[in-house]
Amino acid sequence: MADVFSKEKRSEIMSHVRSNGNRATEEKLVSLLRENGIKGWRRNYRLFGNPDFVFPKKKIAVFVDGEFWHGHPTRGQIPKTNREFWLKKIEQNKIRDNLVNQTLKDKGWIVVRIWQHELKDNRWFQKIKIALDLEGDRGELNMSNKIDEINLFIQDELAKLKLNKVGAVQAARWLDSTGLLKDSKNRPGLPLRRLLRDGKICEGKKEGRFWFIYSIHPCMNPEGKMSNSE
Template sequence: MDTVSPETRSRIMAAVRTRHTAPERIVRSLIHGLGLRFVLHDRRLVGTPDIVLPRHRAVIFVHGCFWHGHECSRGKLPNTRREFWSEKIEANRRRDRHAVRRLRREGWRVMMVWECETKEPTRLMRRLKKFFA
């Protein structure tokens, strides 16, 4: 059973941001530190990648561990309405796979950054440098 009313839960979930999240801002800051310039949320591309680097023909998706079903402690399903959340997150994962396949077919290099990875900026910076090398 949920510990808050359905109205409160709805208000909480409606407040969850999809753009300009803290993990996304961390990744943007690191990329900017590498001297790279980028476009945000380009709707012309499938999946609307969070960060697009047209010059490098590269895109970066910054995924929330819960919302995209990462296999870390942040990606655990809640104890309430498990079937609902399981279906919702699986639909997100299917949509992610479709977007990645299509972008790669169109010649884009794709990188996924998980929310939990932004907790270790030094390690993430190494990964970004390798991606752009």
């Protein structure tokens, strides 16, 4: 179906959506932070990349990213009008996001990126809580920034295996105490050790208190049998 708006009108609409969406999203997170008793954050804090929220004493920068403008792999729907322009624009945003992340990390900051849709469940809380727990343990900084990438990979691969979807955030936060991965509704789900034993998870690594999973393809040993890696 053709876009009913001209290129100029579509650009104006998208710009308006971005401006209003940012304000509404930030206000939503303000309410959530207050409701959950999370303190020590500030808005409009002068820092490279202009984070939406900053925990100055703990050196944590929080960005709330819109799915469209920051290129969510499955939720960012590109307008059909002037498609190449929008693809280029979003790719530039992603490059800038990576630059901001790396620059802040090099300066000793923990960077937390939250998708707008994650404000509807407890994933935003878990990301911030993990960052607060990691404060003072900068050796785990690089691992914390892989959460989104690992989460998408885990959900895709477990879906192929017809297993419950699992969030990497939940796994990272809870696995050490319960021995179970939690499913997408935050219910106790799959025992990691069993999946490792049965060869359904090739690679899992524990960093401090947290488990991070890198591969869920079935593991085969040189004889062609499932590995029993623990």
